[in-house]
Amino acid sequence: MILFYREFKRNYKALLIWTLVMAALMLMMLSIYPQFAEQQEAIEQMMSAFPEAMIKALNMDKLSMGDILGFYAIECYLMITLFGSVYAVMLGSSILAKEENERTIEFLLSKPIKRTSVITQKLMLVAVNLVIFNSLIAVVNIIGFSFTKDNNVDMSIFALLSAGPLLLHLVFAALGFFISSVVRKSRNILAISLGIVFGTYFLSLIANMAEKMEFLKYISPFQYVEAADIILTESIKPLYLLVMLALIAISTAASYYIYNRKDISV
Amino acid sequence: MKAIDIKKLTKYYGRSKGIIDVSFSIDEGEIFGFIGPNGAGKSTTIRTLLNLIYPTSGSASIFGKDIVKDTEDIRRMIGYLPSEVHYYDDMRSKDLLSYSAAFYKKDCTKRITELAERLDLDLNKKIEDLSFGNRKKVGIIQALLHEPKLLILDEPTSGLDPLMQNIFFELLEEENKKGVTIFFSSHVLSEVQKMCGRVAIIKDGKLIKVESIENLTGNHFKNVTIAFKAADSDIDIDGIIKKEKKGNELKLLYKGESDKLIAELSRHQLKDLLIEEPTLEEIFLHYYE
Numbered sequence: 001m002i003l004f005y006r007e008f009k010r011n012y013k014a015l016l017i018w019t020l021v022m023a024a025l026m027l028m029m030l031s032i033y034p035q036f037a038e039q040q041e042a043i044e045q046m047m048s049a050f051p052e053a054m055i056k057a058l059n060m061d062k063l064s065m066g067d068i069l070g071f072y073a074i075e076c077y078l079m080i081t082l083f084g085s086v087y088a089v090m091l092g093s094s095i096l097a098k099e100e101n102e103r104t105i106e107f108l109l110s111k112p113i114k115r116t117s118v119i120t121q122k123l124m125l126v127a128v129n130l131v132i133f134n135s136l137i138a139v140v141n142i143i144g145f146s147f148t149k150d151n152n153v154d155m156s157i158f159a160l161l162s163a164g165p166l167l168l169h170l171v172f173a174a175l176g177f178f179i180s181s182v183v184r185k186s187r188n189i190l191a192i193s194l195g196i197v198f199g200t201y202f203l204s205l206i207a208n209m210a211e212k213m214e215f216l217k218y219i220s221p222f223q224y225v226e227a228a229d230i231i232l233t234e235s236i237k238p239l240y241l242l243v244m245l246a247l248i249a250i251s252t253a254a255s256y257y258i259y260n261r262k263d264i265s266v
Numbered sequence: 267m268k269a270i271d272i273k274k275l276t277k278y279y280g281r282s283k284g285i286i287d288v289s290f291s292i293d294e295g296e297i298f299g300f301i302g303p304n305g306a307g308k309s310t311t312i313r314t315l316l317n318l319i320y321p322t323s324g325s326a327s328i329f330g331k332d333i334v335k336d337t338e339d340i341r342r343m344i345g346y347l348p349s350e351v352h353y354y355d356d357m358r359s360k361d362l363l364s365y366s367a368a369f370y371k372k373d374c375t376k377r378i379t380e381l382a383e384r385l386d387l388d389l390n391k392k393i394e395d396l397s398f399g400n401r402k403k404v405g406i407i408q409a410l411l412h413e414p415k416l417l418i419l420d421e422p423t424s425g426l427d428p429l430m431q432n433i434f435f436e437l438l439e440e441e442n443k444k445g446v447t448i449f450f451s452s453h454v455l456s457e458v459q460k461m462c463g464r465v466a467i468i469k470d471g472k473l474i475k476v477e478s479i480e481n482l483t484g485n486h487f488k489n490v491t492i493a494f495k496a497a498d499s500d501i502d503i504d505g506i507i508k509k510e511k512k513g514n515e516l517k518l519l520y521k522g523e524s525d526k527l528i529a530e531l532s533r534h535q536l537k538d539l540l541i542e543e544p545t546l547e548e549i550f551l552h553y554y555e
Contacts, residue, residue, distance in 0.1 A: 002368045010356060104352055107353060109341075112341045263320060
């Protein structure tokens with residue numbers, strides 16, 4: 001566990017900053033909800049003036065901004081899923097690559113520690129940080145809800161709306177970790193990882209806008225945890241859940257396999 | 267049991283060769299040198315022993331344990347100093363050394379302070395603020411702190427000033443007296459001569475020879491550069507392997523007794539004289555091939 005503690009020390013500042021910034025954004029958004037709720041009619045009229053594609057892209061056709069969870073799903077959820085995924089993929093893809101990039105891996109692997117154990121402890125750190133990140137944001141959101149004086153928040157749906165992003169973040173972190181175990185140049189690792197996050201987000205937007213492109217929603221992890229679906233069906237689709245768990249399991253297993261056979265070049 | 271036993275070790279990097287069919291062994295308690303020009307395969311061999319890279323074929327064992335299968339056990343018994351030391355930029359020397367010690371589940375605080383005093387290193391400074399030589403000292407302490415049975419040192423003296431090199435060699439001798447086996451690579455023949463009982467010589471990925479230092483230095487190779495006062499002066503005695511004349515200057519590669527050379531030189535009028543050790547490359551070129 002030496003490596004885990006070391007990584008925790010090394011990464012807690014970034015975790016703290018991301019959490020604080022995200023929590024502040026959430027509270028800011030939630031603070032404008034009361035006005036929204038009051039002037040709901042006027043706002044809905046204004047919305048109808050927006051282009052249809054945009055309304056669809058943001059799922060505003062399925063959700064009501066006058067309802068706190070609907071408002072949360074449209075205004076806040078996007079930030080947690082998108083920005084959180086950026087954090088997750090950066091964390092996942094750098095934690096192993098950093099050692100090779102800064103050439104400290106030669107030090108680490110000359111100590112009595114198995115490569116398998118290096119990966120396990122680093123993956124654990126990623127998972128723990130993401131759980132902390134998502135839990136703290138969920139707590140802040142609950143506090144935020146209580147200020148809106150809207151007492152009918154369905155907590156079981158909110159729990160799903162919190163578990164969804166965590167799963168999504170774990171998927172992207174696992175993908176980033178896998179990429180970092182395959183690709184040798186660290187500059188490319190971050191580029192590819194961020195490319196996957198923004199690329200699949202873009203695909204998700206297209207899938208929402210154009211009905212012909214609906215098949216895209218199976219490619220984009222963002223679609224797996226879509227707020228509108230979660231709120232309307234009160235669940236995360238088992239198929240999507242399975243795909244996400246499989247993605248995490250396969251990426252992780254592949255990372256172990258590849259890294260245990262890799263020549264460490266410095 | 268051999269401290270290190272290498273059998274037909276081969277490593278290819280893709281198509282380019284790293285080392286081919288390298289075999290030699292080191293007894294427990296030996297100080298063994300590993301010399302060769304840059305890029306000859308010294309680091310490749312060492313990094314294979316540590317399982318940082320996987321052998322393409324062949325095998326090696328350290329204290330009877332296989333370098334691939336038992337790498338974790340092996341690493342518990344050895345101290346490794348890489349040729350270039352790179353450490354975490356957020357750590358002070360102190361932090362890095364206690365992090366390193368934690369892996370061996372040993373309390374090494376006393377030894378760390380002792381070694382730091384010997385090497386004159388301030389443990390409270392951030393590693394990234396240290397000079398190259400001081401960073402090397404951190405590397406040396408890191409390799410020694412857990413009292414390993416075998417030290418593997420890759421170009422350990424580069425970056426250390428001559429004074430520090432002496433202290434470092436003293437440290438190594440003390441360790442060796444306690445029974446520690448030392449395997450170190452270098453491209454400087456003289457420092458290997460000073461320390462080692464035997465050396466392995468490697469070139470272009472192939473092991474050329476394993477030789478005791480006595481035999482190697484018994485060869486008495488000298489590079490002699492003579493500037494005569496008279497342009498037509500020349501020297502012709504036994505033991506001159508290569509001769510190159512340019513104006514008043516004569517360059518010799520000489521292998522033989524110093525007395526004879528000096529007797530011959532005294533018969534000429536000299537402007538200048540330089541007698542030096544030949545570089546490894548010259549020895550390779552004129553002796554081993």
